[in-house]
Amino acid sequence: MVQVDEIGTPDGARSAFEDLKASLRRLLATLLDRAFGIALTGVERLAHGLDEVTARGGIPLNALVGGGLAALGGRNPVWGAIVGAFRALSPGARVAVIAALMLALLLLPLTVVLLLLVLIVGAIVAATRSAD
Incomplete structure (x- = not known):
């Protein structure tokens, strides 16, 4: 005689169903x-x-990517391109760029004075030529 569980399913069918569920779980995993x-x-x-x-x-591609990412992020794409290009530089080149910027800042007053002198001399030369 066939054993029947509490819901009326034969024991053999129940174990086959459990095996099928386990196999399907393994297949899905x-x-x-x-x-x-x-x-x-x-x-x-x-x-x-x-x-x-x-x-x-290199530098152009990194500048392009940096500018694009900055534009997508809602920031200034020009500054993003500058940062992207700077990141593509080698450490030695980065140090050289920073040193050049620092030197430019330190020499800025001297540059302004020299520019003013050139303008003054140019104005004097132009005034003497027009007076002759």
Whole structure:
């Protein structure tokens, strides 16, 4: 005689149903694992490709990317391009740019005085030529 549980299902059918559920769970877990593995591989390939483009692109590409990201973020794209280009420089070039900017700031008063002297001399020369 066949054993029947409390809801009227034979024991053999119940164990087959449990086996089917367990198999489907394993199948779903395997499919999800494979799908996430494929997606992760694709993301890693994309990141590697972007790294290569950035490494080969140099300063202009980094400036373009920096300006684009700044524009998307609602910031000034020109400043973003400057920052992007600066990030593409080697450490030695960065130090040289910073040193040149510091030197320009320190020599700015002298430059203004020299420019004023050139303008004064130019005005004197123009005045003497027009008087002759």
